[in-house]
Amino acid sequence: MDQKGSTLSPSSAIRIAAVVFQNENYEVLSVRKAGTSAFMLPGGKLELGELPQAAAIREVAEELHIALEPASLSHLGRFQAQAANEAGRDVDCDVFIADIQLHGIPPVYEEIVEAAYFPLDSHSPKLAPLSLQIFPQL
Numbered sequence: 001m002d003q004k005g006s007t008l009s010p011s012s013a014i015r016i017a018a019v020v021f022q023n024e025n026y027e028v029l030s031v032r033k034a035g036t037s038a039f040m041l042p043g044g045k046l047e048l049g050e051l052p053q054a055a056a057i058r059e060v061a062e063e064l065h066i067a068l069e070p071a072s073l074s075h076l077g078r079f080q081a082q083a084a085n086e087a088g089r090d091v092d093c094d095v096f097i098a099d100i101q102l103h104g105i106p107p108v109y110e111e112i113v114e115a116a117y118f119p120l121d122s123h124s125p126k127l128a129p130l131s132l133q134i135f136p137q138l
Helices: 052-064 129-135
Strands: 013-023 026-034 043-045 072-082 090-102 112-116
Touching: 013 072, 026 129, 043 052, 052 072, 052 090, 052 112, 072 129, 090 129, 112 129
Parallel strands: 013 090
Antiparallel strands: 013 026, 013 043, 026 112, 072 090
């Protein structure tokens, strides 16, 4: 069951982990993958047998070249929403908050082509459904 009380089928949901990074203005860093239009939190799919926190750390290292320690992350919760880039699919995401504050937009790597900050009260159509659900929780 997600934070809003709806239930998704675990077998159909894409299992992911994501990290919230904020800047000095408490805006949230969001990234956009190549060939997509939606901005989402840095993170990605869990590998077979991988724990959510480990996946979040691995994905952030790949996408942003930011090295995180497990102790630098606090678990915000597990959220479910419609997948932004895979039609007809849902995501099931463990979200972690990084205890570091970013200054400026970090360079992006791997499949990420753009990064931007969004305010916590943003309702931008550029944001993935999951982000729109998480931002009010911050």
